[in-house]
Amino acid sequence: MRSLLKTVAKTSRTLGGSVTAVMLSGMLMSSPAMADIATTYENSCATCHDSGALGAIKKGDSAGWAKLKQQKGMPALVSSVKNGMIQMPAGGLCDECSDDDYRQLIDYMSQ
Structure with a gap:
């Protein structure tokens, strides 16, 4: 910046x-690509991924995220966030995020 x-x-x-x-x-x-990814996480993903609400994999559960990344692959994970799932709204509460933002957020949560 x-x-x-x-x-x-x-x-x-x-x-x-x-x-x-x-x-x-x-x-x-x-777009949030210009913003700090941690801030974007706090403003969107943290709602569920900090607590594990509705079965969300918690931020920092590197084993859980690694397993999910291996099973689905990053393109499918990004697609799931964009399109939503039963327990997660489309966009994952980040309406302005790009595909790259979602990839960065997934990587951030998996650390």
Whole structure:
């Protein structure tokens, strides 16, 4: 993020303040890929994955996550999150997440 802000500052000197304001506001409202994955986890996945509610594999259960990753594979896990399951709403409470965000979140929970 720091390098991104440096680029914006450099662009500001070249293009002017109003363009910079538009660029910066767009960056601040972009997908969670720009945000810290831990914050995204806390705002969405933690609701169930911290406690194991509704049978969710808990964050940090590396053996459980490894088994699930081996059984289903990452593409199927991402698909399950996107489409939802009986116990999990579509998107897993992260409506703005991309496929890459979901992969990062799954990896984060499995650590």
